[in-house]
Amino acid sequence: MSPGLDSIHWMTLVVLGPLVASMVALAGTPRTLRLGLALGVGSVLVGVGGLWLTFGGGDPVLRNPLGGWGAPLGIDLRLDGLALVMLSMTALVGAAISLYSTAYFGDISFLPLRDSPAGRGARFFAPLWLLLWSALNGIYLSGDLFNLYVLLEILGLGAAALVTLAVTPKATVAGMRYLLVSLVGSLAFLMGVALLYVVAGTLSLELLAEEGLQGPLPAAALALMTVGMAAKTAIFPLHAWLPPAHAAAPAPGSAVLSALVVKGSFYIIVRLWVDVYGVGPGPAVFVLGLLGAGAILWGSILALRQRSLKRLVAYSTVAQLGYLFVMFPLLVSGDGGGWNVDAWTGGFYHALSHGVAKAAMFLAAGSMSYAVARDDLSAISGIAHRLPMTFFAFGLGGLSLAGIPPSGGFVAKWLLLRAALADGGWGWALLLTLGGLLTLAYVLMVLRYAIDRTDPPTTFRPVPRRMEWTAMGLALLSVLLGFRAVEITELLAGALP
Numbered sequence: 001m002s003p004g005l006d007s008i009h010w011m012t013l014v015v016l017g018p019l020v021a022s023m024v025a026l027a028g029t030p031r032t033l034r035l036g037l038a039l040g041v042g043s044v045l046v047g048v049g050g051l052w053l054t055f056g057g058g059d060p061v062l063r064n065p066l067g068g069w070g071a072p073l074g075i076d077l078r079l080d081g082l083a084l085v086m087l088s089m090t091a092l093v094g095a096a097i098s099l100y101s102t103a104y105f106g107d108i109s110f111l112p113l114r115d116s117p118a119g120r121g122a123r124f125f126a127p128l129w130l131l132l133w134s135a136l137n138g139i140y141l142s143g144d145l146f147n148l149y150v151l152l153e154i155l156g157l158g159a160a161a162l163v164t165l166a167v168t169p170k171a172t173v174a175g176m177r178y179l180l181v182s183l184v185g186s187l188a189f190l191m192g193v194a195l196l197y198v199v200a201g202t203l204s205l206e207l208l209a210e211e212g213l214q215g216p217l218p219a220a221a222l223a224l225m226t227v228g229m230a231a232k233t234a235i236f237p238l239h240a241w242l243p244p245a246h247a248a249a250p251a252p253g254s255a256v257l258s259a260l261v262v263k264g265s266f267y268i269i270v271r272l273w274v275d276v277y278g279v280g281p282g283p284a285v286f287v288l289g290l291l292g293a294g295a296i297l298w299g300s301i302l303a304l305r306q307r308s309l310k311r312l313v314a315y316s317t318v319a320q321l322g323y324l325f326v327m328f329p330l331l332v333s334g335d336g337g338g339w340n341v342d343a344w345t346g347g348f349y350h351a352l353s354h355g356v357a358k359a360a361m362f363l364a365a366g367s368m369s370y371a372v373a374r375d376d377l378s379a380i381s382g383i384a385h386r387l388p389m390t391f392f393a394f395g396l397g398g399l400s401l402a403g404i405p406p407s408g409g410f411v412a413k414w415l416l417l418r419a420a421l422a423d424g425g426w427g428w429a430l431l432l433t434l435g436g437l438l439t440l441a442y443v444l445m446v447l448r449y450a451i452d453r454t455d456p457p458t459t460f461r462p463v464p465r466r467m468e469w470t471a472m473g474l475a476l477l478s479v480l481l482g483f484r485a486v487e488i489t490e491l492l493a494g495a496l497p
């Protein structure tokens with residue numbers, strides 16, 4: 001069996017495995033929920049493992065037409081080093097979130113509260129999450145714009161539904177706001193897709209790249225698609241919907257939304273700007289960088305002002321997404337000499353390390369709130385002494401986001417700094433440094449509350465060890481990423497056109 005034939009099987013498995021598993025979990029019984037999660041996690045881990053074995057045979061890109069029908073009419077699946085890294089990050093974080101959810105929802109869905117609104121909502125976490133997982137994997141492997149649009153719709157609808165699982169008025173309003181933003185973003189993206197089809201007569205990413213798109217219609221298409229995806233990514237100033245939505249969702253849902261879902265729309269922006277259009281130096285990339293700078297500063301300042309633990313972590317997501325957009329002005333060399341590899345690898349290493357660290361922080365925050373039945377910072381006073389592992393997991397994840405060595409976050413920020421300094425971008429270098437200091441400030445603020453015993457909580461519920469260990473495992477992984485940087489950055493660099 002040829003490598004190409006093997007790879008189509010693994011690609012199909014990582015997309016269809018979670019989809020089939022979501023249908024199993026939809027039955028909503030304790031057994032089917034756990035069976036669905038087990039099938040979803042198993043299929044993705046096996047599929048990603050198979051792709052690692054298949055990839056790297058000399059060809060930097062694996063292309064597979066489904067059913068033998070490729071571009072321009074059929075569906076092409078496409079795998080390169082970037083897609084493989086994103087699939088792997090999603091698989092590891094997704095497996096940890098799935099394990100955490102079985103304990104987090106255990107006493108709500110199946111015990112005395114199973115007939116309450118929260119209990120009924122909790123039963124839908126597994127099928128919704130598995131559906132999201134399938135859509136995310138499909139986005140990373142998709143080779144044409146129409147399939148990306150379909151998968152984006154599935155991703156947006158499932159994510160909005162996840163927000164409402166808490167079944168509270170705030171969660172319902174936040175979920176509806178998320179849904180409206182998602183639909184508007186998808187509409188803008190679809191309008192851009194239609195314009196490109198009028199111009200080029202194809203929606204294949206590779207065939208569009210060969211067209212050398214120029215002129216007002218392709219430019220308008222890129223603008224529409226970028227605005228739509230920027231709204232879904234919640235980049236500043238289109239971020240207002242994100243903190244209420246991510247804070248209102250149950251802890252496993254918050255981790256899914258902040259660590260994984262926002263990466264899907266950003267990934268599409270990169271594919272458009274780099275692979276399809278090959279955008280070079282100019283005002284457009286500078287504007288993207290300014291949006292990223294605004295996100296870093298504004299998101300960090302608002303995080304420092306929060307008194308809700310989950311909203312603080314949610315505003316941190318707004319800030320950290322800014323680094324991904326700062327990558328764009330650093331990526332294109334000012335002298336037109338080609339792409340800056342450090343900026344590319346640094347930007348996506350940040351996406352990787354942020355996904356792991358932010359999931360760890362949200363799961364740890366969920367464990368703290370679970371223990372004290374409240375979400376405000378004052379409620380976790382002294383909790384570090386009762387939940388030391390959870391406290392340590394939150395701290396490790398936060399320090400990785402701040403870029404403290406030897407974490408993966410440090411590698412990402414060092415690469416971005418090196419890219420900025422190599423091109424004389426002292427302003428960008430100062431921004432990256434200031435962003436790290438602001439991140440450290442709000443992480444230390446949470447840790448201070450957790451250590452302080454001045455106002456310990458009156459109620460305390462024991463946290464299942466499974467919840468503590470999964471958050472801790474992800475936090476340790478965020479540090480270990482700092483030791484595997486060479487292999488991963490080489491894989492990412494191979495995906496740069």
